[in-house]
Structure formats: C-alpha cells, structure tokens
Amino acid sequence: MGAASPKRSRWAEAAAGLPGARPAPLPASPSPELCFLVEAPPGGQGWVHEIKYDGYRLLAIIEGGRARLRTRGGEDWTGRFPELAAALASLPAGSAILDGEAAVADASGRTDFSALQRHLQEGGAAVAYFLFDLLYLDGLDLTACPLSGRRQLLARLLAGAPAPLVLAGQIEGRGAEVLAEACRLGLEGVISKRADSPYRGRRSRDWLKTKCGLRQEFVIGGLTRPKGGRSGFGALLLGVYDGKELRYAGRVGTGFDARRLADLSRRLARLVRPQSPFAGKVPGLRDIAAWVEPELVAEVAFAGWTRDGLARQASFVSLREDKPAGEVRREAEQPQEVGRMPKRTNRRPDPAGAEAESVISGVALTSPERLVYPEAHLTKADLANYLAAVAGRMLPLLARRPLTLVRCPEGMSGECFYQRHAAPAFPRAVRRKYLAEVIEGEALYVTDTAGLAGLAQAGVLEIHHWGCRIDRPERPDIMVFDLDPGPGVELAELIAAALEIRERLEGVHLASFVKTTGGKGLHVEVPLARRSTWQEVGDFTAALAGEMAKDHPERYVINMRKALRQGRIFIDTLRNRHGASAVAAYSPRAKPGAPVATPLAWEELSPKLDPAAFTVATLPRRLATSRDPWADFGTLRQALTAKAISAFSRPRA
DSSP: OOOOOHHHHHHHHHHHTSTTOEEOOOOSSOOOOEEEEBSSOOOSSSEEEEEOOSSEEEEEEEETTEEEEEETTSOBOGGGOHHHHHHHHTSSOSEEEEEEEEEEBOTTSOBOHHHHHHHHHHOOSOEEEEEEEEEEETTEEOTTSOHHHHHHHHHHHHTTOOTTEEEOOOEESOHHHHHHHHHHTTOOEEEEEETTOOOOSSEEEEEEEEESSEEEEEEEEEEEOOOTTOOSOSOEEEEEEETTEEEEEEEEOOSOOHHHHHHHHHHHHTTEESSOOSSSOOSOGGGEEEEEOTTOEEEEEESEEOTTSOEESOEEEEEOSSSOGGGOOOOOOBOOOOSSOOOOOSOOBOTTSSBOEEEETTEEEESTTOEEEGGGTEEHHHHHHHHHHHHHHHHHHHTTOOEEEEEOTTOTTSOOEEEOBOOTTSOTTSEEEEETTTTSEEEEEOOSHHHHHHHHHTTEEEEEEESSOTTOTTSOOEEEEEEEEOTTOOHHHHHHHHHHHHHHHHTTTOOOEEEEOSSSOEEEEEEOOTTSOHHHHHHHHHHHHHHHHHHOTTTEEOOOOGGGOTTSEEEEOTTSSTTOEEEOTTOBOSSTTOBBOOEEOGGGOSTTOOGGGOBTTTHHHHHHHSOOTTTTTTTOOOOOOHHHHTTSOOOOO
C-alpha cells in the first residue's frame, strides 16, 4: 500500500485525538441512533438541543470518491437525492459516515415535508442536508467518542462545504425554552442529546424527542367510500402494530388535496385484498369500501388518543416511504427519567411496552441491547453488526447450504440448544426448503446479509452447515477433516497434523484449506465438484485418517472414545455424512469471549498462532487489513477421482 494522502493523514490525526476513536474498517451497514419520545426536554447542563427537522433521515456513506445515501431502514436512496450525493462526494475525506436529515426549508427556515415530497416527484425545490453527526472518518470509528467531540470534527469537515450541506444548529441547556420557541415558530419539536454520549446505533435515552403536538406514523389498512363531491376515497383506516398484530387506530379524512387523493387512490387500488388486515373488530363496516395490504405508511397529525386507543381529530400529513410498515407502533410519551442512564440489562422495553427494536441489514431486531455474550459485553445488535461486517467473505462459503444452528435465545447466560428445522422464531429473511431425507421437514438456509441478521434475531450464536447445497443435498461439495487435540497435545503437534493431511491430499492432487474452529482444534477442508456421493467422500476421508493413525499410532486416533485421546489427536471424519455439519467459516461460537472459526493461510500455521485472538470484536479489523486466504475456495472444481479414492487403504475396525 502507498503512503496516505495529506488530507487523509490530517483527518486521521485530528480524529485520533478524540477519546474513544479506534481504527476500524468502514462499516457496510451502519445503523442510526433513534430517540425516545418524552413529555418534556431535559433541563440542566450536559444536554444539547436541536430542531426536529421535517424530512427524511439519511445516513451518508462516503468511499472511493463517491457517496451513498441510506434510509434508517437500510434502503439505498442515492438516486433520489443525486445533488446531495454529489455535494457529499466533494468533501475532503477519503471515507466517512455522516448522519442527517434531508429536508426542504421555506423562507422562514421551517422545513416542510410536503414540499420535500413534491420535489421528489417534480423537482425544483432546493433540498438541504442538515448534518448533525459523524460516525466514521478516514479509517477511524468515532461511535465511541463523545457527541461533543464528533460534533467539533463534523464542523471542521463541513467548513467550506457546498450549499446543500448544512451543519445542524445546536443550543446548550435551556431545554424548556428551546421547545417553547420551536412550538411558537410552528416547528415539529426538539431533539435533545447528551453531549458526552457515544453513538449507539439503536434507540437510546441518550437521544430524547419532544413534540409540539401529536404526530406519528400509521399503517394504512383500508379506506371508506367517498361522500359528496369527493373522488377516490373518503378516509383512510389506520393501524399500529402490537407485536405482530395490526390494531385498528382510527381514521383520517382530512389533509388531502386533489393531487394527493388521486395519487393515494392509484397506490391503494394495487393493494386491495378481500379480508381485513386488522386484528379484532373495526367499527363502521358498512362505510368501508375496501381493505388493503398493510404496506403504506402515513404520517398523521392528531389531537390525542381516545380511551379506546384511537387517534382523535386526525389530519393527513404525508406518506412515509422511509419506514417499513412492520416497525410502526403507537408512540407513548415517557416520564422524564433522564437524570442518569438506567442500568444495562438483558432486556429493555420500548416506550409502548413492547420490546425495543433496531433495524440491522433490513431485519428488525427485538431486544437489541440483550447481552448475548455477557463477559464480553456484546449485545444482539453487536452480533448482527458483526455478521454484516463479515458477510462479504462468509456468504460465498455459506449461502444456500442447509444449516444446523446453536440457538441461545437469552444469550449465553440462558439455555442453548441445537436446531435445524424451521420454526416461527426465524424471520422471513432466513429461508426454508422442505428436505424429505434426513430431517423430513423444512431445512433452514440463508442467501444474503439479511438472512444472517435473521439468525442473530433468532438468538443463533453458532452457525454450522452441511457439506452440500440446498438444491442438491445428495451431492457433497466439501469434505472436512476435524482435528480435535486430546489432553497434553501442543499447538505445534496440531499444526503438524494439519500439514500432514495437506501433504497427503496434494499427493492425490487435491488442494485444501485450513481454519480454526473457535475452540482448540483445526479444520482442513477440501472443496469438491458435485460429482461424488456421500458414501465415497465418507470412505475416502475415513481411509486417509485411518492410514495416518496406522502410520503414527502415537500421534493420531480415529476412535472417538475420549479415553484414547490422551496425548493424541482425534481425526474426526464423521462430518462427511449426509446431514452432518461443521462449524461455518466466520461463525461465532457459544463460548466465553465470542471466539470465531477463522480461515487461515497455510503460512499462518506457526508457533505464533493464537486461535483465541480471533473473536467477534477483533475479526472485522483482520478482514480489513489482510487478503482473503480462502479466496480460491469457491473457484476450484476439483473432483474426488477413482484413483484418489483407491490411494489409501481402508481403516481396520
């Protein structure tokens, strides 16, 4: 690698001076920090207050001279705001992640969401990107730094920035006065933030939201017949989710002009369904024109809630395309218990009494703060973010393989168990396919990063896969030699065993790869063309292991009895059977410290090797700073030939 550019060195030096800044690769899927709704803004020092902008929340990712814009739900909206992307790309940074709100402001400075939507449909308006946070800059993760430090660095980065990029204003202290002035000016409300807080990437009491009036998102579940001279529909039927059930929450029949009526009517006509999407009864059934699929989200202003939980005096504001319908819940103001941070627990409820959620890789994680590795202080959200970080290397090896999983729904402090059948606990992102053989049921597999996040949501701490793909489970394409050291075996002896297997495989023209297991052992794995049967692969691996045990009985054993392993290495080939599995490359293990099964280059097998150093916390940095030692694994099309099969004598019972 060449020397760093001057601008990169300048930013790196400035950012490195902030407490908490650490070198790290650019995150692929950063998650936004979210607010709790409270009755009143906090008073006193230690808090800063910002205007709540009426626009679209966007995370900006700058890399390689280009900028991308992502919604809070993970959708790519770069194409919707090309002028913002171009301005961001001109900033003097090699790589960065910024947080802000895209909005259109009127002459008095008030942001107008309707004007922003008209701009997206017709163009013409000047869109600004009000930036209020900086998560990453030129190789340094800033999320653990205090907000005040991140803010200072953001201001320096935006100095002289083009017009669409605006540093969001902040006021220290005087929360009640700030809110009163915001409401007097007709603004939506105020966001209050702890000046010394890190950027947590989830809902947190470090960020609090206070509104001037009631306004929130609702899911559209139906519409009523139009009356009088109105066309299209009379009112929209609104709902909010309570767990997985959509609950009726009232109607909205005002706030529409002719253009909005026509646009909504066209969209809803494509979503008509025969049954109600709401759980429970909906009043006024005679007036209902149609039920619709609960996909569209409307932002609605209203006067309050009735005793029955319905929005009162509702007025339509706009459609919200940046929030998935499944995330919409009733917002409830919370008492101002913000004097100190609550103790960190395995679970934390959200304001409405349901479990708090965080969207990572497009999957909603319930209880993202749950400590799944308590001794390492790693949460469910940390695990999902780790899987997203390693997905680029993990998925080519794992995708479309039947899975056997170790689930620990309450983390390592709770019960853990194996599972390979589909179950309701797995989100839709985790795919299913019926396999008649072996399991006689629906097997689980993943195809993308969302699938990996779905495994984290289901409490999976270990991912094991079969040695075949889901479309042809009768044809293996991987064979595995699992080296399990008995008591008294040194690392050097384990390395020698792996190298001996490699040498014997090379003798029959088979290339092999090595990885740690996240425990004490090593795996030697061989990619294969899908020509051999399970019987052939099983016989071959057993024969090779048997010959090693025959040649060196003092070193190796192929009998799985633990009493025979003292001072010897058990060469386990039982993973080469139909339905058997091996721990996946880059999978965490359900062990203290969150160790990871890690692919290695053969030259890394040395006395300096420390398998325990590869963990959920450390591996993303390794991936960012080293080449992929298994880059050729999926490209080899080597076959297990008849000559190779006959090269080793069968082991004796």
